[in-house]
Amino acid sequence: MAKESGSSKIEMLEISNEAMAEAQSSKIEMLEINNEAMAEAQSSKTVTMKPAEAEESKTETQKITDEESKNVPIAATEEESKKLSITKVEESKNAATATTEGEKEEAKVSLKTLDGVTFEVEAWIAKEMETVQAYIDDTSADTSAAIAIPLHNVAGRELARMVEYCKEHRRASVSAGNLKEFEERFAAALNLYEMKDLIIAANYLNTKKLLESLSRCIAKAIKNKSVEFVRDYFGVTNDYTTEEEAQYRETNAWAFRNVDEDSRN
Amino acid sequence: MEEACEFRSWAELIPDALGVIFTNLSLQERVTVIPRVCKSWANAVTGPYCWQEIDIKDWSNRCQPDQLDRLLEMLITRSSGSLRKLSVSGLQTESIFTFIAENACSLHTLRLPRSSMNDSIVEQIAGRLSMISFLDVSYCIKIGPYALEMIGKNCKLLEGLCRNMHPLDTASKPFQDDEAYAIASTMPKLKHLEMAYHLISTSGVLQILANCPKLEFLDQRGCWGVTLDHMFLKQKFPKLKVLGPFVLDTYESDGWDDFSDVSDSSEYLAWDFVAGGMEEYYVDDSDSYDGMWDDEGRLDELQFGFYEGIEDAGMYWPPSP
Numbered sequence: 001m002a003k004e005s006g007s008s009k010i011e012m013l014e015i016s017n018e019a020m021a022e023a024q025s026s027k028i029e030m031l032e033i034n035n036e037a038m039a040e041a042q043s044s045k046t047v048t049m050k051p052a053e054a055e056e057s058k059t060e061t062q063k064i065t066d067e068e069s070k071n072v073p074i075a076a077t078e079e080e081s082k083k084l085s086i087t088k089v090e091e092s093k094n095a096a097t098a099t100t101e102g103e104k105e106e107a108k109v110s111l112k113t114l115d116g117v118t119f120e121v122e123a124w125i126a127k128e129m130e131t132v133q134a135y136i137d138d139t140s141a142d143t144s145a146a147i148a149i150p151l152h153n154v155a156g157r158e159l160a161r162m163v164e165y166c167k168e169h170r171r172a173s174v175s176a177g178n179l180k181e182f183e184e185r186f187a188a189a190l191n192l193y194e195m196k197d198l199i200i201a202a203n204y205l206n207t208k209k210l211l212e213s214l215s216r217c218i219a220k221a222i223k224n225k226s227v228e229f230v231r232d233y234f235g236v237t238n239d240y241t242t243e244e245e246a247q248y249r250e251t252n253a254w255a256f257r258n259v260d261e262d263s264r265n
Numbered sequence: 266m267e268e269a270c271e272f273r274s275w276a277e278l279i280p281d282a283l284g285v286i287f288t289n290l291s292l293q294e295r296v297t298v299i300p301r302v303c304k305s306w307a308n309a310v311t312g313p314y315c316w317q318e319i320d321i322k323d324w325s326n327r328c329q330p331d332q333l334d335r336l337l338e339m340l341i342t343r344s345s346g347s348l349r350k351l352s353v354s355g356l357q358t359e360s361i362f363t364f365i366a367e368n369a370c371s372l373h374t375l376r377l378p379r380s381s382m383n384d385s386i387v388e389q390i391a392g393r394l395s396m397i398s399f400l401d402v403s404y405c406i407k408i409g410p411y412a413l414e415m416i417g418k419n420c421k422l423l424e425g426l427c428r429n430m431h432p433l434d435t436a437s438k439p440f441q442d443d444e445a446y447a448i449a450s451t452m453p454k455l456k457h458l459e460m461a462y463h464l465i466s467t468s469g470v471l472q473i474l475a476n477c478p479k480l481e482f483l484d485q486r487g488c489w490g491v492t493l494d495h496m497f498l499k500q501k502f503p504k505l506k507v508l509g510p511f512v513l514d515t516y517e518s519d520g521w522d523d524f525s526d527v528s529d530s531s532e533y534l535a536w537d538f539v540a541g542g543m544e545e546y547y548v549d550d551s552d553s554y555d556g557m558w559d560d561e562g563r564l565d566e567l568q569f570g571f572y573e574g575i576e577d578a579g580m581y582w583p584p585s586p
Contacts, residue, residue, distance in 0.1 A: 199282050216289050236275055240303070245301060252297070256297055257327075
């Protein structure tokens with residue numbers, strides 16, 4: 001009896017906590033949408049960074065933010081992402097200049113995306129991307145400092161989101177509640193195709209926390225849903241014949257026992 | 266909403282990435298829903314990535330033994346040697362234990378409650394369970410101290426052991442410390458130990474405490490043979506969290522500590538005689554501890570899992586450092 005009431009109290013606390021979290025996250029979503037609109041407006045302008053601008057003194061965070069928003073033109077990104085060819089790696093003056101400047105502060109890593117955008121990221125962020133870290137480990141210190149690491153299968157838009165995720169994730173890690181809220185907010189800001197592209201990028205760069213977080217969100221969306229719902233949700237074409245599907249059910253009859261199809265949406 | 270071209274279709278998502286998504290779904294959904302979406306998904310869902318963790322405890326209660334064996338063989342085969350966690354209840358056939366052992370090269374968590382393993386089978390398979398760090402052999406009434414000794418000698422990485430017993434299996438039997446001595450002499454790295462309703466006595470517990478210096482959690486609820494002073498434990502083993510009443514007499518409630526599940530003795534007595542309910546209770550309890558233990562090594566998952574609701578575990582488990 002005592003235990004039951006204690007348990008129900010805990011449940012009520014959890015419910016109210018969730019309600020508060022949802023209220024907060026909806027407010028944050030509004031802000032997020034505004035920010036995104038502004039970011040898109042900015043990114044529609046194509047800006048080439050001149051050496052003079054690169055040398056201007058800016059705060060580290062602001063500088064990186066500017067680079068992210070200016071160097072990810074969406075139209076170009078979408079166009080480039082359709083091509084499967086490997087972009088040639090070209091060392092640019094901007095990259096060299098930025099690298100030199102970065103070395104004065106703390107260790108930084110240059111990453112060049114499929115669509116030719118170069119990112120400067122802190123070493124700890126590169127470490128989260130295990131594929132990148134493996135590349136760095138395999139390369140001698142001298143050469144890796146000078147050349148941007150080519151990412152043949154990752155577009156600038158995805159890399160920008162991954163970098164943002166790593167930074168916010170570290171910031172939010174101080175408490176489990178903040179972390180959950182952050183992950184839900186981050187995923188809610190993406191449409192289904194943006195989610196897919198980001199999963200592919202995270203899988204390629206082996207960014208485990210992001211990959212697991214996004215996968216949980218996708219799985220949550222299709223949990224307890226019918227086969228038809230899942231097809232519609234993902235835009236997947238059914239390539240089974242009626243006979244093949246019946247054959248599958250028969251072969252795996254053990255798994256369908258006790259399955260109540262009507263309870264699925 | 267942009268139009269999806271062929272290249273960007275979800276159906277063609279990299280199998281590895283699909284696998285990560287599918288591992289977040291229940292077994293039933295991975296078998297009855299996902300494979301019917303389209304053929305490429307059917308292929309992806311049978312890949313090893315989806316089957317590194319197999320939990321069919323729930324299924325176990327509804328399957329016939331031979332059916333369960335065939336299901337388990339099929340799923341383990343899919344993991345292609347990458348099986349890391351296995352939870353299955355009520356296994357009976359000797360050959361299935363051998364099959365599990367043959368595929369245990371990556372296995373670190375193994376839960377086989379209510380199985381019909383005996384000492385002889387354990388002796389045969391223990392040598393191949395060397396990667397195990399968490400083992401649950403609760404309610405396995407056919408194994409004894411010799412099996413635990415074999416396990417301890419072969420599973421050098423063992424940190425967690427569940428050896429809970431059902432009170433009906435141990436009622437009216439004399440106290441017996443052979444299993445405690447086997448644990449004490451062969452499992453020095455234990456951090457987590459559950460022996461609810463075990464026949465262990467005070468001297469057995471003292472042997473374990475003396476020989477398992479890293480022990481952080483001990484569940485000895487219903488171990489009527491154990492009487493240890495609370496203050497003694499706090500002074501001697503400050504890092505140890507102990508769960509369980511310390512009294513011999515079931516009618517005496519004064520000795521129960523803060524972690525007792527029952528607030529008064531009459532309630533306990535009534536609850537004691539509901540065998541079915543008791544069994545359910547213990548299964549759930551064991552699950553919640555196991556769940557917490559499994560997540561310990563992964564802080565993010567632990568934090569996330571806590572919010573997804575392991576209801577009572579948070580009350581007993583110390584916060585992660």
